[in-house]
Amino acid sequence: MIHQLPGLIVIVPLLASLAAAASGWVNRKYPFIIAFLALSFTAYASISMLIYTAGGNVLTYHMSGWAPPVGISYKIDALNALVLTAIQIIALINLPVSNSYVKYGFEKKEAPFYGLYLLFITGLTGITATEDAFNLYVLLEVSSLTGYALIGMGNTRSPFAALNYLIIGTIGASLYLLGVGYIYIKTGTLNMTEMSLMLPLLKDSSTIIMAFCLCVAGILTKAALFPMHGWLPGAYSNGPNASMGIIAPLTTKVMIYVLIRLGISIFGVELFIESFSLSNFMVNFCAIAIIAATLKALYHTKLKKILSYIIIMEVGYMAGGFFLGNSDGTTGAIIHIINDAAMTFCLFIAAGAITSKFLEEDIRNIRGIFEKMPFTSLAFAGGALAVIGIPPTCGFFSKWYLIKGGFGAGQYLFAGALIFSSFINAVIFFRIFEKSFFSDKNHHKTPENLQAQNINTNKQISEAPLSVVVPLVSSLGLIIFLGLMTGKIVENYIIHLI
Amino acid sequence: MEIYEIILKNYNYWIFIILMFTGLYGVIAKNNIIKKLIGMNIFQTSIILFYVSLSAKLDGTIPIITETDKHKPDTLIDAANYMNPLPHVLMLTAIVVSVATIGVALALAIKVYRTYETLEEDEIRRKIASGYTGEN
Amino acid sequence: MKTFARITILFCLGVFLWQSWDFPDWGDKDSPASSHLSPYFAKNTMKDSHVPNIVSAILADYRGFDTMFETAVVFSAGLACFFLLRRKPPKTKSKYYRHLPTGITVKITGEGKEPSKDSKVFRQIDSLWTPYDLIIRKTTQYIIPFVQIFALYVVAHGHYSPGGGFQGGVILAATIILFAVSRNLVAGLRWVSEKAASVSAAIGVFIYAGAGAMCIVLGKVFLNYEALMEVFGTDSVMARYYGIFVVEIGVALAVTTVMIWLYYNLSSSGKHDEGL
Numbered sequence: 078m079i080h081q082l083p084g085l086i087v088i089v090p091l092l093a094s095l096a097a098a099a100s101g102w103v104n105r106k107y108p109f110i111i112a113f114l115a116l117s118f119t120a121y122a123s124i125s126m127l128i129y130t131a132g133g134n135v136l137t138y139h140m141s142g143w144a145p146p147v148g149i150s151y152k153i154d155a156l157n158a159l160v161l162t163a164i165q166i167i168a169l170i171n172l173p174v175s176n177s178y179v180k181y182g183f184e185k186k187e188a189p190f191y192g193l194y195l196l197f198i199t200g201l202t203g204i205t206a207t208e209d210a211f212n213l214y215v216l217l218e219v220s221s222l223t224g225y226a227l228i229g230m231g232n233t234r235s236p237f238a239a240l241n242y243l244i245i246g247t248i249g250a251s252l253y254l255l256g257v258g259y260i261y262i263k264t265g266t267l268n269m270t271e272m273s274l275m276l277p278l279l280k281d282s283s284t285i286i287m288a289f290c291l292c293v294a295g296i297l298t299k300a301a302l303f304p305m306h307g308w309l310p311g312a313y314s315n316g317p318n319a320s321m322g323i324i325a326p327l328t329t330k331v332m333i334y335v336l337i338r339l340g341i342s343i344f345g346v347e348l349f350i351e352s353f354s355l356s357n358f359m360v361n362f363c364a365i366a367i368i369a370a371t372l373k374a375l376y377h378t379k380l381k382k383i384l385s386y387i388i389i390m391e392v393g394y395m396a397g398g399f400f401l402g403n404s405d406g407t408t409g410a411i412i413h414i415i416n417d418a419a420m421t422f423c424l425f426i427a428a429g430a431i432t433s434k435f436l437e438e439d440i441r442n443i444r445g446i447f448e449k450m451p452f453t454s455l456a457f458a459g460g461a462l463a464v465i466g467i468p469p470t471c472g473f474f475s476k477w478y479l480i481k482g483g484f485g486a487g488q489y490l491f492a493g494a495l496i497f498s499s500f501i502n503a504v505i506f507f508r509i510f511e512k513s514f515f516s517d518k519n520h521h522k523t524p525e526n527l528q529a530q531n532i533n534t535n536k537q538i539s540e541a542p543l544s545v546v547v548p549l550v551s552s553l554g555l556i557i558f559l560g561l562m563t564g565k566i567v568e569n570y571i572i573h574l575i
Numbered sequence: 576m577e578i579y580e581i582i583l584k585n586y587n588y589w590i591f592i593i594l595m596f597t598g599l600y601g602v603i604a605k606n607n608i609i610k611k612l613i614g615m616n617i618f619q620t621s622i623i624l625f626y627v628s629l630s631a632k633l634d635g636t637i638p639i640i641t642e643t644d645k646h647k648p649d650t651l652i653d654a655a656n657y658m659n660p661l662p663h664v665l666m667l668t669a670i671v672v673s674v675a676t677i678g679v680a681l682a683l684a685i686k687v688y689r690t691y692e693t694l695e696e697d698e699i700r701r702k703i704a705s706g707y708t709g710e711n
Numbered sequence: 712m713k714t715f716a717r718i719t720i721l722f723c724l725g726v727f728l729w730q731s732w733d734f735p736d737w738g739d740k741d742s743p744a745s746s747h748l749s750p751y752f753a754k755n756t757m758k759d760s761h762v763p764n765i766v767s768a769i770l771a772d773y774r775g776f777d778t779m780f781e782t783a784v785v786f787s788a789g790l791a792c793f794f795l796l797r798r799k800p801p802k803t804k805s806k807y808y809r810h811l812p813t814g815i816t817v818k819i820t821g822e823g824k825e826p827s828k829d830s831k832v833f834r835q836i837d838s839l840w841t842p843y844d845l846i847i848r849k850t851t852q853y854i855i856p857f858v859q860i861f862a863l864y865v866v867a868h869g870h871y872s873p874g875g876g877f878q879g880g881v882i883l884a885a886t887i888i889l890f891a892v893s894r895n896l897v898a899g900l901r902w903v904s905e906k907a908a909s910v911s912a913a914i915g916v917f918i919y920a921g922a923g924a925m926c927i928v929l930g931k932v933f934l935n936y937e938a939l940m941e942v943f944g945t946d947s948v949m950a951r952y953y954g955i956f957v958v959e960i961g962v963a964l965a966v967t968t969v970m971i972w973l974y975y976n977l978s979s980s981g982k983h984d985e986g987l
Contacts, residue, residue, distance in 0.1 A: 222787050672784055
């Protein structure tokens with residue numbers, strides 16, 4: 078059974094999405110049940126594959142029975158299994174959250190919503206598991222199209238933001254396709270393992286260098302590295318709460334996984350290290366990206382926009398950590414993929430709950446979150462501490478590896494940017510804690526403040542529904558759990574990759 | 576006549592590059608949303624042209640095995656007579672993907688038009704900045 | 712802004728043009744792309760699956776997994792447009808009916824009594840209605856059946872000539888869209904309702920994925936058509952032949968119905984009351 082799992086983990090959500098979309102005509106409740114069953118199965122599958130690959134074992138699966146390079150093959154090694162597990166667990170935990178928002182917002186459209194949700198997860202799973210470069214492009218487009226549609230149903234600003242995302246995202250994916258074409262024209266194969274064997278012989282060809290630049294540029298556009306990040310704040314801050322729970326944590330992180338896969342498996346680390354000027358340039362570039370994103374997060378006051386810029390900053394961490402070229406940096410980047418997925422999930426769900434209950438997007442106008450929504454605010458605080466990087470949350474460990482890698486490679490600008498952004502994050506979040514969590518008892522009774530307090534007390538602001546709170550609290554637990562398990566994760570999985 | 580030979584050998588790649596940058600210019604510099612979508616479509620089409628043009632072979636025929644070759648065992652079929660079929664297959668997929676993308680893009684453009692009554696990007700940004708919620 | 716864009720694009724154009732010197736010549740038979748992997752396909756399609764059309768064999772057999780996800784992309788585009796656009800028209804909008812014997816068009820606003828749906832005398836038409844046009848009606852009435860037969864021919868002969876599921880599916884969808892364009896959207900909806908289109912699209916993709924899943928159930932890897940030997944009762948080569956045919960049917964069904972579904976949602980911007 079374990080040998081059929083790499084294929085099943087992609088097929089089961091696909092079949093389930095078809096069943097969910099078609100069953101909506103029959104009964105409104107079926108799509109949710111189908112989605113829940115499918116995602117439970119994939120979560121179980123990914124955990125069992127994770128246990129199997131713990132010592133460095135590899136699972137391969139040849140689709141249609143043809144061995145590569147004639148056919149398409151899926152390969153699960155330790156890196157894949159980690160990211161797969163992260164995707165499936167977040168998708169499963171997000172399901173009750175989406176269900177509660179779908180009931181309010183999209184009354185009659187649960188069936189297409191769950192169909193698109195499952196197709197999105199199928200796309201991301203396939204991107205993570207595949208070993209064929211063109212198959213990656215097709216699955217990238219599956220997840221992108223469903224992502225655009227899921228974002229486009231938010232508030233009035235969201236179709237324009239989704240359209241912007243569509244145009245920039247499609248250009249990024251097409252650049253990746255062009256890069257694959259350049260590799261194909263020189264090697265004649267589309268399989269990643271074969272490419273990694275043939276490419277070191279062709280190292281000096283300008284086509285391969287151009288292919289590398291194109292692939293990396295395309296993937297980083299979809300991962301929202303500054304300055305190709307223009308689509309992210311608009312799309313993520315205006316999207317509907319039901320779907321931001323999976324889109325925000327997962328999209329950019331899976332793209333960073335693709336970047337690491339391109340580097341480790343296809344092009345080989347020599348191409349990075351030997352062109353040492355490239356490594357320098359990219360690391361400094363990422364450092365500038367981190368600083369710029371942090372300053373923008375400081376400037377904005379809308380809660381979700383702040384979180385969007387924090388995502389851009391995290392992408393800068395991961396990309397920079399990978400381009401450092403030493404094992405500490407890559408370890409930090411890989412751990413940060415998983416940690417950041419958990420942190421972003423927690424923060425976005427909490428922010429969604431807060432903004433939907435208070436009906437207000439701007440942080441300056443929100444008061445008294447802690448009294449009205451204790452659990453949500455606790456989860457938000459936990460996520461914020463993880464972003465800042467305080468032990469024992471997982472954010473501390475990934476930052477530790479990244480800073481260690483930065484000093485080890487002599488990239489002081491990058492390490493300095495990391496520390497600087499930690500401080501600025503602390504400022505941002507403590508400002509939120511101070512102003513919004515507690516209502517001011519000693520405030521001057523100016524008419525403006527009375528007005529603000531009246532608005533907040535008149536509405537029936539209660540705690541978010543149980544289906545939102547439980548996933549929030551569990552994600553907080555996950556953050557702490559991941560922090561404690563970091564040592565084990567590093568030993569068992571990542572060492573084998575580098 | 577070396578320049579002449581170089582041009583004759585490579586001009587299909589030049590055409591694809593010029594098309595690609597025409598499309599990219601359309602996406603970046605044009606203001607109307609539909610023009611941007613057309614530019615994006617030209618960009619994708621140029622990449623499809625690149626793949627298909629690299630599958631061509633001099634004196635090759637379409638990749639369908641002819642009647643005379645059908646009965647030969649596989650060692651006697653000369654693959655050099657047939658065009659390279661793999662890029663054709665990849666591009667069938669890419670064409671369908673580009674059509675699907677345009678479909679979703681047009682649906683989003685309809686939604687944008689419903690809210691803002693215009694498709695010019697600078698007007699929409701101005702309306703967003705001034706807090707226009709529009710009629711749904 | 713525009714000049715900056717122009718300068719950047721010209722610079723990148725120059726870089727790409729300079730780099731294209733390194734490419735293999737156009738039409739070279741010994742380029743790596745043409746000599747590494749492709750000869751295997753040309754030599755072995757007849758031996759492995761008895762299908763002369765190499766492109767169809769690769770599309771549905773060797774790289775069939777990609778094609779399944781391509782069909783999933785098409786389905787997700789249809790589902791996305793439905794999700795984004797579909798809404799009910801406001802109740803106060805007036806409906807138009809055509810009285811068939813005399814050709815008179817009747818407009819009924821909100822509170823009037825509407826003819827029943829099965830009425831043989833009154834038929835609903837779009838709000839953007841046109842007068843009865845003999846030439847268009849008769850021309851399309853005669854063209855559509857022949858084009859549909861051609862579409863089915865293209866699907867079925869994907870093994871021997873250029874064609875296959877995608878191409879035939881699009882032609883078939885074009886006939887139904889022609890019907891809807893030349894008459895009314897409501898007439899098109901009467902022929903292929905939206906519920907039928909969406910469920911058929913799901914069934915089409917399900918045929919493809921289900922054929923692959925059945926291969927797993929029967930013991931082999933996903934989409935390995937050899938596992939269907941017992942189902943078809945033939946040897947492994949012909950099992951691949953029939954397997955390719957089955958998935959092409961699934962693809963054609965999915966593509967046809969999704970194109971129709973997309974047309975319904977995009978042309979009426981979701982309200983399904985008036986078309987192009």
